[in-house]
Amino acid sequence: MSRRARTRLFLGAAAVLGAVLLWGLLALPRPVAPPPPSARLSTSVAVHERHVTDTVAGVTFDLRGLDTLGEELILFVAATGAAVLLRAQRDEHDEADDDSEEDPGAPGVLRVAATTLVGPVLVLGAYIVAHGHLTPGGGFQGGVIFAAALVLVYAAGKTLATDPVHPVASIEIVEAVGAAAYVLVALAGLVVAGVALANFLALGTAGQLLSGGTILVLQVAVGAEVAGAVTLVLTEFLDQLVLE
């Protein structure tokens, strides 16, 4: 296709897309308009029936808890698949794998900054996971923050990541336990209350750390699963780079 024809195609497509976008945007409720009934209803359900103050958590883990289960399993399968592919490639290089090679490591400033940040980042991840039902955040966001700690460890010095004490096995266990815990909570709801994902724990007082019943358990499960999945993929990538 000539450049001229491509430009023409782009301009035509951009005009149509722009028109449709504008049409859609104009139909959106104005920010000053009163919230739609669904917004008030989901807030009311989250606070009064599930005792969580973060409505988004109430929607994600109660009203559409089954979708979240599906999403979690998608991430689980994707991370496992990526790890299997990367590992198959790594085996090809196993003969060339000699750990005696000394890595000069990262420059001093970077090493100090990264090492100093690992602890606070881990605490931040735990905070985001544990308060997902009270404030914005939750298992997914906290899980990725946990994985960020691994990147910091790597930035502090490559040699740390290739230590003989390899965390890959424990990462896999964390990921699997997180995924299994969500399924088990869903099944427990089916057994105890007759409906999958139905709450079967004490709801507590809305706004307290221990409240929301199964939602808090699900947040921790998702946090473990996401932290495990992202860490697993990153570790496999890093191993490949370091080992070669």
Add this chain to the structure above:
Amino acid sequence: MTVLQLAALAVVAIAGTVTVFVREPLRQTVVAGFLGLALAILFLVFGAPDVALSQIVVATVAVPVMVLLALAKLREEER
């Protein structure tokens, strides 16, 4: 619409356009990180802190690191 919201929209538009026009993958990763941060601020000023938090962790932690690792891997293979 407040000034803050308009400013956030403008920054996202600029960052998005720049991301498309930067052709070098390494630089594009950094610029795309800025776009992700701008999007997070946009979500925040439009009242969606949960989405903003997800956007921050995905756009500034997960995606850049994975893209950088993939780039490093490709370079090693070229050598």
